[in-house]
Amino acid sequence: MADSRARTSGIDTLVILGAGGDLTSRLLLPGLGSLLGSSRGRPLQLVGSDRGELSDREFRSKVRAAFGDAGGVARTVADRARYVQADATSGEDLAALLAGCEGRVALYFALPPAVAAASCRALAGVELPEGLVLALEKPFGTDGASARKLNRLLQTIMPEEQVFRVDHFLGKSTVLNLLGLRFANRLFESLFSAQHVERVDIVFDETLGLEGRAGYYDKAGALVDMIQSHLLLVLALTAMEPPSSVSSEDLRGAMAQVLRATRPWAKNGTSSRRARYTAGSVGRRKLPAYVKEKGVVAGNRTETLAEVTLAVDTWRWAGVPFRLRSGKALGDGRQEIVITLRDVPHLPTGFHAVDRPAQIRIRLKPSTMEVDLATNGSGDPFDVEWDVLRHDFGENELSAYGEVLAELMEGDPTLSVRGDVAEECWRIVAPVLAAWRKDAVPLDSYKAGSAGPSRWGTPPEAAGR
Numbered sequence: 001m002a003d004s005r006a007r008t009s010g011i012d013t014l015v016i017l018g019a020g021g022d023l024t025s026r027l028l029l030p031g032l033g034s035l036l037g038s039s040r041g042r043p044l045q046l047v048g049s050d051r052g053e054l055s056d057r058e059f060r061s062k063v064r065a066a067f068g069d070a071g072g073v074a075r076t077v078a079d080r081a082r083y084v085q086a087d088a089t090s091g092e093d094l095a096a097l098l099a100g101c102e103g104r105v106a107l108y109f110a111l112p113p114a115v116a117a118a119s120c121r122a123l124a125g126v127e128l129p130e131g132l133v134l135a136l137e138k139p140f141g142t143d144g145a146s147a148r149k150l151n152r153l154l155q156t157i158m159p160e161e162q163v164f165r166v167d168h169f170l171g172k173s174t175v176l177n178l179l180g181l182r183f184a185n186r187l188f189e190s191l192f193s194a195q196h197v198e199r200v201d202i203v204f205d206e207t208l209g210l211e212g213r214a215g216y217y218d219k220a221g222a223l224v225d226m227i228q229s230h231l232l233l234v235l236a237l238t239a240m241e242p243p244s245s246v247s248s249e250d251l252r253g254a255m256a257q258v259l260r261a262t263r264p265w266a267k268n269g270t271s272s273r274r275a276r277y278t279a280g281s282v283g284r285r286k287l288p289a290y291v292k293e294k295g296v297v298a299g300n301r302t303e304t305l306a307e308v309t310l311a312v313d314t315w316r317w318a319g320v321p322f323r324l325r326s327g328k329a330l331g332d333g334r335q336e337i338v339i340t341l342r343d344v345p346h347l348p349t350g351f352h353a354v355d356r357p358a359q360i361r362i363r364l365k366p367s368t369m370e371v372d373l374a375t376n377g378s379g380d381p382f383d384v385e386w387d388v389l390r391h392d393f394g395e396n397e398l399s400a401y402g403e404v405l406a407e408l409m410e411g412d413p414t415l416s417v418r419g420d421v422a423e424e425c426w427r428i429v430a431p432v433l434a435a436w437r438k439d440a441v442p443l444d445s446y447k448a449g450s451a452g453p454s455r456w457g458t459p460p461e462a463a464g465r
Contacts, residue, residue: 011133011409012044012103017088017119018110019048019059022213023137027168028110029066031401036077037070038397040406045102046081049088059083088115091122098129106164106408108135112216113142117150124157135164135408138229139220140417143433144426151419161248164408165417169230171403175364177393178237178337179246189242191341191360193316198357200238201338202231204326204364209277209287209448210304214295222306223274223436226326228429232259233417235322238337239312248414252421258312259424265309265321269435273444273456274303277329280448287329287448301443304328305452308432329448335364352383367393 014032016024035041048059063078084100086093088111098105109116116136123134134154141147154163169175182189191197204226210217217225236255239262243250265271278289291298305327312322339360358372371389376382398406407415435441444453 010042010104010411011106013047013101013105014044014108014409015047015049015097015101015105016108016110017049018115019083020050020052020054021110023110024048025062025066027401028108028405029063030068031168031399031405032077033067033070033074034399034402035405035409036067036074037072038402038406040398040410041073042409043073043076044409046077047084047097047101048081049084049086049097051085051087053085054083056082089118089122091125094119094122095126098126098132101129104131104133105129106133106135108166108408109137111137113137113139113146117141117146117153120150120153120157124153128157131162132158133162133164133408133411134158135166135416138165138167138417139224140165140229140422141426144423144430147423147426151423154419160419161413163416163419164413165419165422166404166408167229167233167417168400168404169233170415170417171398171400171407175234175237176396176403177367177369178234178362179251181362181369182238183242188360192238192339194318194320196341197317197320198340198342199320200235200322201336201340202234202238202322202324203334203336203338204231205330205332205334206326206328207282207330207333209282209285209329210290210293210296212294214293218296218300218302221274221302222304222326222328223308223429223432227306227308227324228425229417231324231326232262232425232428233421234337235259235262235310235312235324236421238339239314239317239322241314241316246414248412248416251414252418256418256421256424258314259421259428261313261317262310262322262424262428263313264428264431265311267431268440269431269433270440271309272432272435272441273307273453274305274436274441275327275444275446275453275456276302276304277448278445280329280450282329282331282449289448290329303436303443305330305446307456308429310428327452330446331449331451333365337362337364347384350382352380354384354386356386358386367395369393 060078060081063081067074067078084097086097141150236258240254240258243254276290280287290304307325310322341358343357354374361370369391373387373389374384375387404415446453
């Protein structure tokens with residue numbers, strides 16, 4: 001087992017396995033550039049590795065392009081970057097790769113889940129450098145059983161605090177602002193309970209289509225790609241009990257506690273809906289039907305829009321439906337947490353009631369918060385109207401990936417997903433996946449550029465428990 005004594009020191013070398021892939025060029029390297037170009041950036045050795053041939057000069061060119069105009073430290077790191085051709089599933093190749101690194105090393109698995117698991121198995125037979133940190137992308141495993149198996153394997157390799165299960169959603173500034181909003185404001189913390197909340201919606205609708213990601217997405221679908229990982233973590237931050245501190249153990253412990261209490265609203269998984277897009281237009285972009293996208297296997301019956309209603313069986317949230325929804329090729333890019341409040345117990349006779357419940361809307365993009373406030377109308381003083389209190393959170397200095405990488409480089413696991421949390425996320429969606437495999441939930445369709453299937457008018461929380 002690797003030694004954890006060097007945990008408090010920073011990372012000297014970042015090794016990216018899968019450096020030739022889409023994840024590296026589209027998200028990981030730009031995130032690293034964001035970090036290196038910020039006040040938290042510091043020099044490090046960057047090593048890219050993949051099966052394909054690539055010269056150091058070609059890899060440096062790729063790094064510079066991803067870093068963009070990030071200057072100073074970023075330029076230095078790009079100029080010193082190097083590439084090593086290696087098989088990530090070969091213990092011999094991994095040993096040689098790690099032996100050529102300086103100082104404390106972070107090994108980042110920018111690989112498909114099955115390949116990342118095979119790489120971890122190969123590492124189990126290798127003498128690892130002191131203080132090595134492993135960073136694994138979501139989804140962690142391909143189901144609950146594989147996540148547990150991988151966790152048990154990692155326990156034999158190194159301590160939990162040296163394993164970073166990366167979910168970049170935890171680095172989004174607005175998601176992090178949830179902590180300050182809830183726990184530094186007596187007004188909002190007192191509202192976050194079944195006494196005051198009618199329902200909670202966590203939505204991440206995208207206007208983007210498949211964008212060439214069939215190799216991964218057609219096996220995962222919207223439920224696994226977004227809800228099983230990202231949105232369940234947002235639910236945990238929204239619904240968890242106040243932790244005693246925001247240290248990694250206290251914060252992640254509170255997230256694990258609330259996820260253990262979470263389950264599908266209908267225990268057989270039928271409190272869910274799924275659909276996939278047909279040909280249409282999103283703005284000026286014409287999209288083919290999902291089944292006509294390059295690399296898609298129509299027989300997989302992969303959904304591109306998923307919606308699941310969950311229950312959180314705690315004193316605070318009993319009886320409140322949490323609806324998690326995410327989809328692609330939709331007409332409106334809606335990314336927000338919506339807390340719908342219960343009506344007041346009684347509105348004095350003579351007041352003209354407002355037409356809908358009050359809401360607290362926390363938008364992930366742009367980073368804003370809106371709170372509905374009922375006020376007397378400007379004309380008839382007994383005509384109650386909605387006014388909106390708005391706050392702009394402002395953008396973080398770092399991108400979401402930059403924030404997560406900063407924590408990784410500094411050896412702080414607060415923004416990484418703990419092993420038991422990853423397993424709980426799979427447990428929660430398991431009944432839904434089982435119901436879908438049995439076709440107990442129909443696979444609907446919607447036109448690209450629309451709001452979703454027209455028949456989805458009735459919310460799934462109307463289903464019985």
